[in-house]
Amino acid sequence: MYKESFNTSLSLAQSHYYPSNPADQNGGSAGKVRMLCRYVEPVLLSENCLSVLNRFIANEQLQSISVIDINRRAVGIIDRGKISDIFLKPFSRDLLGKKPIGELMDADPIVVDIKAGIDDVAQIIIDSGMRHMVSGFIIHENGFYAGMATGLSLLEEITHRKQRELFALAHHDQLTGLPNRLLFKDRLLQACQNADRNNSTLALVFVDIDRFKFINDSMGHSTGDRLLQFFAERLAKNVRQSDTVARLGGDEFVLILQNLTSDKAVFPIVSKIVEQLRLPIPIYEHTLQVTASMGIALYPQHGKIVDDLIHKADIAMYEVKQRGRNSCLMFAAGMEQKSKERVSLETHLRKALERGELSLCYQPQIDLKQGRVRGVEALLRWRHPELGNISPATFIPIAEETGLIVPIGEWVLREAISQHIDWLAQGLPPLRMAVNISAVQFQHDGFLVMIKQLIAEYGINSGYLELELTESVVMKHAEKAIKTLTELRALGLKLAIDDFGTGYSSLNYLRKFPIDRIKIDQSFVRGIKNTPANEAIVKAIIALGESLGLETLAEGVENAEELDCVAGHNCIEAQGYHFAKALSSDDLMAWLKSNPGMFGRCEALSA
Ligand SMILES: Nc1nc2c(ncn2[C@@H]2O[C@@H]3COP(=O)(O)O[C@H]4[C@@H](O)[C@H](n5cnc6c(=O)[nH]c(N)nc65)O[C@@H]4COP(=O)(O)O[C@H]3[C@H]2O)c(=O)[nH]1
Structure with a gap:
């Protein structure tokens, strides 16, 4: 029965994996001790010191061994350092070899339930003056020995978690929780590679809230922030889980819609989103009704290079704005020329005033x-x-x-x-x-x-x-x-x-x-x-x-x-x-x- 529970712990520990989506990791559980649990054959309280020394000699990976009583309850821990220290002294092997292990073990182990949170364990170790940080602590499940974890594995887990948090921070927009520009580009690259493999089409959709700046300026930034959050939720609700919704900054959002069956398949999806976005949004004491402009570019039809595709979706969105907003348009060749002319005109206009060209x-x-x-x-x-x-x-x-x-x-x-x-x-x-x-x-x-x-x-x-x-x-x-x-x-x-x-x-x-x-x-x-x-x-x-x-x-x-x-x-x-x-x-x-x-x-x- 104990063996069974040991093996279960071991297989659980081995089968644990980290989800690949950092957003999921971020929102996931705080982490249980289960993920640190390594099964280590414990020694019985009555065993003698020599047999324990032999185990350390045979397995260099062992930092410590737990000691259990006849009821299989953890009662102590033996540190590799302590054992080798004692047996390295002249004659100690003969003198101590036959003594029961109980005399050498640390009789005050940190024993934690397998369901405990990693943060709690870390706190216990800190409170105990960092004792067992290296040697480890004993894990039990329903009162029975389940395995050991070294302080090192705890440290590693905490470090990984911090790294994941940092990753999430660096790759997600703090206001909406959506992937940011950095992660979006990565996802787009992956989505394009997938499309190549599956011979399918993907649509990149640029979404911009119409007159957001005015709402933000006139109704206050907290209303603006709330609006962006609502907007992000609505976008996410209206696409498939496998699609990506990202916020590039300000009121600029993008969608990556994957595995489209045809070029035209994007229109019903985007039209539905346009409709949904129009619905009233309750914010504080106001009910806002906003609209959005969307520009679509298809991969690989409109560009084989990611930056090119982004540029084209942006041009299409700009065209929607020009035509009166609140709609969606697919990129078309003529738009690019118009956009170039506009950019060039904008550059000239910036200088017009100082060059005295206005009258x-x-x-x-x-x-x-x-x-x-x-x-x-x-x-x-x-x-x-x-x-x-x-x-x-x-x-x-x-x-x-x-x-x-x-x-x-x-x-x-x-x-x-x-x-x-x-x-x-x-x-x-x-x-x-x-x-x-x-x-x-x-x-x-x-x-x-x-x-x-x-x-x-x-x-x-x-x-x-x-x-x-x-x-x-x-x-x-x-x-x-x-x-x-x-x-x-x-x-x-x-x-x-x-x-x-x-x-x-x-x-x-x-x-x-x-x-x-x-x-x-x-x-x-x-x-x-x-x-x-x-x-x-x-x-x-x-x-x-x-x-x-x-x-x-x-x-x-x-x-x-x-x-x-x-x-x-x-x-x-x-x-x-x-x-x-x-x-x-x-x-x-x-x-x-x-x-x-x-x-x-x-x-x-x-x-
Ligand atoms: N077909 C026809 N057109 C006539 C006739 N009489 C006047 N117009 C034109 O109609 C426009 C009237 O100006 P608007 O409605 O304010 O419309 C103006 C105004 O909205 C904007 N605009 C012009 N100057 C300024 C300015 O200084 N500031 C701002 N914010 N907008 C300006 O540009 C628009 C166009 O200005 P313009 O090209 O100068 O065109 C002017 C004027 O030349 C007519 O009998 N027949």
Whole structure:
């Protein structure tokens, strides 16, 4: 029976293995003494010293031998050092050889249950002043001798565990527990090798939370962290165990989907994930609804080299962002060229400001009742020495994504204010100066401070400075927007909602926004006479403005027909090619001179 229990312990000890996935090891049990247990034939208390000496001589691996009583209970331990020390003395073999072992053994062994935790044993050894650290301790199971463990094996186990912890730390993301970039690359390499062996396809999917930065900045970092954890859980729940979900940093996640039966097999999986990610996420007292953009690259179709594959999945994800987010796309050859152009444009844009390649144009805004210029809209222009004129529709989104819009936006405001002051100095009546403010700028922490500083620095009458914000910028996180708009209003600035009608507006909020003007988007003005639906919308927006006490301005008026129509519905102001395109300061002067009625009597222009 004892033999049986010894053998069981031995086989258990031998069969123990460490899981290969470090995440499993990390989350696994703290480790039992069972894994240290080595079966060593014990000696009986009544045996004599010589027989024990012979065992040590025959087996150099033995550091110590345990002593059991006739009931097979551990009662002592004999250390190799002690035995050899005694028997090396002259005549000791003869003198002590026939004595019972009980006289030489350490009668105070550390005996531990096989189920005890390794940490507890380590603590017992430390508490006993490190006794038996080398020789070992005796392990019992249900009161019977089960084997021995040396302190060395305990040390080794603890060291391994520390190494595993360090491995897990170095290879896992601390916030979500997912593999990090380092481990992800390793897994991807392995997955590619597997795909080669099995002749199968794998998909690498880049996942990015849409507008995460904004959520993180506006709702606080702890909400952001919680969101990332939820997001990680959702991703992990929606893939197979054999697949990998990793976090590369920030809000960037990746999936490695293995053993796909065909190229198309990835779409149902990814579409399902997109759907699942959209579901509301309860965080503290909020319920957040986020979306994600996903880019897919296939191995081996889109790249045989891991870095190449990563690059392509990233390009595909970027393309999804460009097309309005909240979707997934597979990499396609054309995307790469577009991405290269974008990167090159971004590099040029970074230098555009310091190289003086940016300038402003001004498009007149006309009061329709009086037929006079009331203001101008400042529109940014970029002329690159080799690439020529680059449209703001192309470079403003890049400036927004890279954060360059913050310094560029400040430059625009400075330039526009300087121009306003310059025109006044030239004797022109004050013109309202409308400046476009992008979402990134508006949400930037230093925005209000910067505006206050500019007003103080230039001494501009703030009533002539109008900020244009799009509908979506103010409607999203409307409560916060109301606060900022109210502060801007208190500084005396005018506020306009740009591209009105293209986004989603809550009438309730619209009522609360301290704004002065609604700019009707040009898509409703275009061909208004022949498109009854557009005319109805324009009419409704004008009526809405009237009822809320807001002025209205029709954008993109290109001909007399469109002008008559918007004027006929009592729109207050208009701008568009029918009057003038966006003009340089000099051209605007020339235009004003050739349209003398536009300013009424103005000596500066008639000079
Ligand atoms: N087809 C047609 N177009 C007309 C007509 N009248 C004006 N436009 C164009 O419509 C755009 C109006 O500006 P937006 O809606 O603010 O749209 C602007 C604005 O969103 C952005 N943008 C321009 N300058 C700035 C800036 O300084 N800061 C920021 N954040 N965005 C700017 O770039 C967009 C495009 O600007 P632009 O290319 O200058 O294009 C301008 C203008 O040239 C017309 O009768 N017909």
